[in-house]
Amino acid sequence: MASLRKKIFPVVILAAIAGLAVWLFLDDKAANPGPLSSAHEEIGDCEACHTPWKSITDEACLACHEFSDASSLRPVIRFHEEERFCLKCHFEHRGLDARISKVDHTLFNGNLQCTQCHLDRHEGLFGRECRQCHEITSWRIKGFRHPPEGDTNCSRCHKAPGSHYDDHFWSLIEEAHFRAEKGKKKIPVQECWRCHITHKWAHMRMQHNLSD
Amino acid sequence: MVAKKNKTDVFLALFFVFLILGYLVHQSETFAGSFPGHILGIAGSAFIFLALLYPFRKRVLGKRGKENPLDRHILYGLLGACLVVVHSAHKFSSLIGVLTFLALLVLVLSGIVGKFLYRKVNRALRVQKGDLKLLREHFSKTKEELKACQFATEQGNEREGEGIVPEGDQDMAKACKDLLDEAYAIAEMEYSISAFEWTKKLFSKWVQVHYLLTFFLLAMLVVHVLTTFYYGIRWLP
Numbered sequence A: 001m002a003s004l005r006k007k008i009f010p011v012v013i014l015a016a017i018a019g020l021a022v023w024l025f026l027d028d029k030a031a032n033p034g035p036l037s038s039a040h041e042e043i044g045d046c047e048a049c050h051t052p053w054k055s056i057t058d059e060a061c062l063a064c065h066e067f068s069d070a071s072s073l074r075p076v077i078r079f080h081e082e083e084r085f086c087l088k089c090h091f092e093h094r095g096l097d098a099r100i101s102k103v104d105h106t107l108f109n110g111n112l113q114c115t116q117c118h119l120d121r122h123e124g125l126f127g128r129e130c131r132q133c134h135e136i137t138s139w140r141i142k143g144f145r146h147p148p149e150g151d152t153n154c155s156r157c158h159k160a161p162g163s164h165y166d167d168h169f170w171s172l173i174e175e176a177h178f179r180a181e182k183g184k185k186k187i188p189v190q191e192c193w194r195c196h197i198t199h200k201w202a203h204m205r206m207q208h209n210l211s212d
Numbered sequence B: 001m002v003a004k005k006n007k008t009d010v011f012l013a014l015f016f017v018f019l020i021l022g023y024l025v026h027q028s029e030t031f032a033g034s035f036p037g038h039i040l041g042i043a044g045s046a047f048i049f050l051a052l053l054y055p056f057r058k059r060v061l062g063k064r065g066k067e068n069p070l071d072r073h074i075l076y077g078l079l080g081a082c083l084v085v086v087h088s089a090h091k092f093s094s095l096i097g098v099l100t101f102l103a104l105l106v107l108v109l110s111g112i113v114g115k116f117l118y119r120k121v122n123r124a125l126r127v128q129k130g131d132l133k134l135l136r137e138h139f140s141k142t143k144e145e146l147k148a149c150q151f152a153t154e155q156g157n158e159r160e161g162e163g164i165v166p167e168g169d170q171d172m173a174k175a176c177k178d179l180l181d182e183a184y185a186i187a188e189m190e191y192s193i194s195a196f197e198w199t200k201k202l203f204s205k206w207v208q209v210h211y212l213l214t215f216f217l218l219a220m221l222v223v224h225v226l227t228t229f230y231y232g233i234r235w236l237p
Helices: A002-026 A058-062 A075-081 A167-177 B002-025 B035-051 B053-060 B070-088 B095-145 B170-231
Strands: none
Touching: A002 B095, A002 B170, B002 B070, B002 B095, B035 B053, B035 B070, B035 B170, B053 B070, B070 B095, B095 B170
């Protein structure tokens, strides 16, 4: 009897483990790697997105998301009409408040304008062809060097702040720093190099000697 | 042999480094499901399966000792566990993932118990049995030579060797006292051996637990792999 119990006991344990494994495989929640985002939390059925043994297909996304009519889309997401590789940019199961988009620029076609999504920090001074300088994998420009100190074309890229267009502010500067040139032609605000140096905008060429 | 032992210790240390320090520096939501993450997971599982060769060769093919070294089993097991820890990237969210990782952790811990305690108990038992045999042989031989010794049986006298005859013969009395001490040493060693044997018997259950944990890990591993394929692998086209 004891030896029979000894033989049956391990079989029962192994069967229990095998049963647990089958139950875990059949239960959707057991494989859930994390909560869905608030946009998708209503979807209860895993197979609504995961086609069994085939991963998540774009068709499953497009069953709910409509991109065929470009005019119905916000400008920043109009590129969806051209390219459909949802999983390249969108992720899930990262929590209710998680961001589920990380854009892969390499998927965009040439017709897409950067300014459709990005703010032009240069305020149009450099034109609209961002890709002449910027690459799509990094916003930084490789090997960029600021023009040397002798360069006087600052206004080609930089725009003076609003204060510099204020007559009172400008007259004070002219009074203090350009006394010698007083009476001559008015100094234009675009001649940044008269006060600023190139390696840091806040660095001034002139010392503020108030006793002067 | 020494180099092999060092290797297992290094991998044991590595396992804990990956487990504890990795928690601080390598936590990722997506690494386990990425291409390099999967490669690490597959490699880790392959090493765990290689570790299974040891019990297979021992139980099925009957190969023991140098033909089937335990160190290789420990080495493959630890190497597999290290790779699986990195594969997990310390992301424990799905029930299956958590159970698989816990099964691995408990299995490694039970392996450590086996490596450090079970082997030590076995060795100590072997050494003590050898010592006991020598002591018994020496005792029987001396006892034959010292037939004149008669030991008091009253309590309290034994340790001091009092009541040993013949009285007056100091050398004889000392020899008889030594013989008595030897008898006590044999009794203590027998007690110690019985304790070690009890521990060894207990550890025979440990091997069963180790097997059970291995089966549990394999079952979880199969479910983990099946669900991964069922719900889809992102990096596959």
